[in-house]
Amino acid sequence: MSTLDEVTKEKQRISEALARVDAQREKLSGQLSELEATERVLARYSQGGQANRMTSRNKPTTATKAAAAPAQSGRRRRTTTAKSASGDRGSPSLGDQILALAMGKTRQEIAAACRGVRPNHIGIAIARHKRAGRIEEREGKLYATHPTENEQHAAV
Numbered sequence: 001m002s003t004l005d006e007v008t009k010e011k012q013r014i015s016e017a018l019a020r021v022d023a024q025r026e027k028l029s030g031q032l033s034e035l036e037a038t039e040r041v042l043a044r045y046s047q048g049g050q051a052n053r054m055t056s057r058n059k060p061t062t063a064t065k066a067a068a069a070p071a072q073s074g075r076r077r078r079t080t081t082a083k084s085a086s087g088d089r090g091s092p093s094l095g096d097q098i099l100a101l102a103m104g105k106t107r108q109e110i111a112a113a114c115r116g117v118r119p120n121h122i123g124i125a126i127a128r129h130k131r132a133g134r135i136e137e138r139e140g141k142l143y144a145t146h147p148t149e150n151e152q153h154a155a156v
Contacts, residue, residue: 098125102135102142110142 092100094117101110111122126142129135135142 094121095125095129098122099129099134099144102126102129102144104141104143106141 094114097114098110101113105113107123107126110126111117111119114122126135130137134145136145137143
């Protein structure tokens with residue numbers, strides 16, 4: 001009987017050890033998948049220096065496979081020769097127009113003054129000026145905090 005008890009105890013100990021190993025394996029596989037996802041993101045946003053990195057087994061990682069085929073993304077890259085909507089270079093940019101219009105006007109009034117410009121672009125430009133401290137909002141109206149270039153030249 002003592003031999004049977006020893007076998008049962010040993011079987012119990014091995015079962016517990018297997019359960020611990022399985023739990024550890026699950027934990028490590030979860031961490032590995034998180035690291036692979038992070039590696040893919042870093043490879044996408046890095047300058048390509050790490051994209052050529054190999055694993056310890058000298059096989060390319062999933063991140064390097066993704067970085068090796070950027071043309072498959074389907075998105076077009078923006079060209080630097082893109083022209084403004086108005087076509088001529090002498091016209092002020094949307095940001096400059098909004099800054100010049102911010103003299104006690106509401107967002108709707110500014111949007112109406114900028115014909116042909118999408119409302120979300122106007123909102124983005126206003127938000128950018130507000131973040132930079134060039135425009136402030138008081139009682140629902142926008143005011144330029146610093147005089148614009150035209151006002152500076154007129155004052156001289």
